[in-house]
Amino acid sequence: MTAVEGQPIVFVHGTRFSAGQWSPQLAALREEFPVAAVDLPGHGSRSTEAWSLKAAAEVIADAVDALGCGPALVVGHSLGGYASLEFARVRPELLRGLVLAGASASTRGAWAVPYRWVAGLVPRLPADRLAGWNDTLLRRLYPAGVVEATIRSGYAFHTLPAAWGEVLGRFDAGAMRHVAAPVLILNGEKDRVFRSGEAAFARAHPHARVELIPRAGHLANFDDPVAFSDAVRRFARQLGNSA
Template sequence: MPYVETGEVETYYEHHGEGPPVVFIHGLGWDHRSWRPQLTALEDEYQVVAYDYRGHGETTGSGASVRSISQLAGDLHALVDELGIEQPVLCAHSYGGLIAAEYAIQYPDAVSGIVFADARTAVGETTVERVMFRLQPVFDRAADVVGEARVERVLEFLAKRVGGMEEGPEKEVPELGMTTSEYAEDAGEAFSSEAQETCMDAALAYVGTSPTDFHVPVLYAYGERTGGAIASKAKQLERAPTDVRVEEIVGASHGVMLDRPDVFTETVREFLADVTSEQDVGAPAADG
């Protein structure tokens, strides 16, 4: 299994194909597997990399090692540097958008474009969101008293009623052999409460950005059934003064790349064709 040392942890990654490089960053509590449909579909045209950041998946080290979004961006830079990748397009889901945004700020000349897939560039943009995130430790303690199942039902209710998020289509994702919700549950079993707490602390301490802050092309793709904060941001970005392309993926929820993988992948492929048309071919992929 391929690993790269990033700081004091061993970061797990998958690296396939040849061509212009694309690096995929998963969401909170998920892992590199969330990008399987895109890796499979794009590896004949692009050099694709997916990895597990600290506190997730196969990457070593405890959740306590997560200290800041800047640190997570630094880990990504160490991975990219070790693999000899130059100016990748970053494709980030959910929480991974914070990492992609900070990477582009720290290394502005090392990015060719950014895909925000139902992704954040800031956390706590609304009062409701800030309250929800601050109450997470309370929900964790309540689970010990009344049971996880009951607390999960409350959180699902709040996500739908307060955040406006709906479930996506429950179809099996062939590359995973399970549905989006089954995958999320499976990935979540390896995601500790410690990692959740430290990642959320890092996100809440992060100043945040806007997709309009970058000098490279940006694709902001979001699910039709996603939460209100992301959908509202999309409406604002439609009038962006910079090269920000907004695409709604009909029928998809927050797991946009798994809910409607064919539609999402084709949207990304069109964006990559524009962004990488004049880009030199990157280094060949390593085994893995």
């Protein structure tokens, strides 16, 4: 099967990152599938654009259309996972399947309190200091080939308050009822916070299953790029075989 014939895949990055987050997955999958990674509003190449979930869903839809080969498998991490749930709700005709990575926790209730605190704190800290801390942490934890594209693309700290301000209080397992396509809930085994609702999210959808990346945390696609890419590959092939 050539990339032109394979299931198209669109990747949606997490908080503060950009399309560069997905460089390991794009490299691993592009020979078999048409692939693309987006910059959400307020991030990366769209850093001057205002954030909204509506605009984020439009960006994902544009990426699916640009691949030009039918409904896509959308892979969303963290913030990108919640944006992908919104996309699934408003543009179901463009969705062939959904991978929720690090995005199976309710954003309602007490869970949201510390994240509201962080969203309020970030604008008070110098962006260059935050970027330096992030660069140092990523380089300490991961090989250069995994994170350099993310580091080069910079960070969208200025968008974090608006993005999480809209997401917090909005999503729980009930959001799965708006997803018409099959769902893979793909989490790092050690991502205890964002795994907290995975069972409820899976129960809320008739065609959802959970898969864990062993020993991985919230950034599972960095912790084990090969295992993460393989999980996406298997799911994409299943979707293609059932089309």
